[in-house]
Amino acid sequence: MVEAWAEKRVVISPDPSTLAEAVAARFLSRVAKRVDEGKLAHVALTGGSMGSAVLAAAARSPRIEKIDWSGVHFWWSDERWVPQGHDDRNEKQSRAALLDALDIPAGNLHVAPASDDGLDLDAAADVHAEQLARFAGSEGPWPSFDVCFLGVGPDGHIASLFPDRPEILVTDRSVLGVRDSPKPPPERLTMTRPVINSSKRVWMVIAGADKASALGLALAGASYASVPAAGAKGRKRTVFFVDQAAAANVPPELIDREY
Template sequence: MSANVRITPHPSFDVLAATTAARLITRLLDVQSERGEATVVLTGGSVGIATLREVAKSPARLAVDWGKVNFWFGDDRFVPTDSPERNYGQAAEALLNHVPVDPARVHAMAPSDSVADLGEAVALYAAELACAARTEWENDDASPDEPPAVPRFDVLLLGLGPDAHIASLFPEMAGIRTKGAAVVGVLNSPKPPPVRVSLTLETINSAQEIWIVAAGADKAAAVGLGLAGASEIQVPASGARGVNKTMWLLDEAAAAKVPAALMRREN
């Protein structure tokens, strides 16, 4: 296992969400102290949204300059604006509506009633990522010769499905096989709703830190496979690797199949 992979169990769902929220606030503060702004990629799912609620409740949130946090999404369901299935809507209800964000820094994926089709939604998000990346590149004296396809992601949050899918990249499907693109459209998702927009694995792995957050006994097998070095085509979670760090943040039930020697418990 790579030295930059850390596995941390937590005693319960609630402790996992609260601890991940505290960890995220700390990371945003550290990055803002260093660079002035910070960028996080949000995820949906029960524990992902619970984490955002915990951020909104934390007194420490007041230390973050929310107007200088850039928010992106790892995936979203291609549904109408007001659908309760939208990750953006759930994230807004949990956190974004409760802290003073800069709306221009919140990058939602297009809902189905705002564009002609899935292809347009994919193209728009890829263009938005590229525009942000170019702006960073133009403002960075140490930038490479060509702008990257996506901006810097300081933290990228991922949920985990029982089938080991991450974002909307499902085992054996076209999305997990996509190369050379920042964003992919997903049809016939095995988990409803069936049509989605997702970052590709290449884009996900451009993040400085990836945090895979999972809870529940139904995730234990997926966690075990994801850490066992299985092919990313069969087990998408196994392919998630942050540039500097990859953290598996688990409750005890999700960590049940992880050897104790691999885990690092919080003090």
Template sequence: MTSERRVLVHHDLPALVGAVAARFITKMIDLLEEKPEVHIVLTGGGAGTGILTAINESDARDQVDWARVHIWWGDERWVAHDHADRNERHAREALLDHVALAPAHIHPFPAPGETADLETAADAHAATLKASASDGANVPVFDITFLGIGPDGHIASIFPESVGARVTDRSVIAVRNAPKPPPERLSLTFAAINGSDRIWLALSGVDKASALGLALAGAAPFEVPAAGVRGRRRTVFFVDSAAAAEVPAELISREY
């Protein structure tokens, strides 16, 4: 299977989230014509939540058969389900509570109090992923995985030069002492993320330009985790003009 990698530049953040939301709805309609269910991985952050809000506000939102959609997350903060820091809460408020998703198809990471500790939570979520997979795989095939990129190049909660950046034999890791608060988190690993058919990375702002440039230049994933993600079919970087400041012109809107 040939994997494509592309960079699509938009004028600003509102243009970016609107374009990605429209693209997502169109792709979802197509996917649901081809298969009985689809699996989507969500991300947090301003761009990620903005895209979900734009999907919710779209006139085409209900053309998606949401009852056949499974929702997962790339990472989560180790806080209560209704905590203001929780990616799950932001996603529910922006989109999930407004569409006809089957409750059993929403698969949040565990929260404190549901397992003995953070490591047990990672094991429990790995088991949930495996139970939803087929053919002995550890994770289902994610049709679309959304990711953001931090100014330091981190994706999900895989941070530069962290233990998690070297894990190859697990689908979920417990993260302690994250360099940004809150320090305790749960995250998918590269192995799980790169099992996705399509990875869509959305980022905006000049503070992301260096990380994006390094990722596209082939930096070591241990140093710039964004360089280590690659969808099985394609990987698309949706960026605004500020974040694209260090992207060579020949890489924009082209496969490479």
């Protein structure tokens, strides 16, 4: 069983605040290294409290002034199908936490369509897929994200890929419309599993005792159809950054104390 888990790392912080600071520092280091090499950095952001907390921690760092953000492109692994400017939009939360503080070209923020943009949900998915295809790489008609941030729900969902639903099984599309989501709002846009798994690094950031069961199942090799987090895997790294409360069910041999 340990061999099956070998590519997954678990890094534990004592509490959510320390967790956010630690992940933010790693994120800034990774982005800085990439752009200093003269390469574009593509980053997929996520919503939720920890997603925003990591970005807010990054915003507090003086290092953001030393990074050439013109070489960084931001995307979102999923978005809520609500109007522009709505508080539920992941984009708005990310802007408030970090993006509005950056000196970054507007064209580097690849925002998914909103419900008041004059498109239906499926057409919006197609439009967003076309945005991704503009940066097609060797892995498919989408960029290979240098870092793909993901939250994990208590049910094990990632992005808007929920357990035991058809979206988690789709492999021939890059973006899907989600209807009747088990978590409000009921309609969403989500990247599919092939897009997520073409990322160089998948970083799942998890805090809270209510996530311990989902984390344990993801590490134990559960079916990704029933526990989507179990199927998220970066090509170079797959790291679960967690707080102590979420780590209750993590076997000691999976904890990376040096990464």
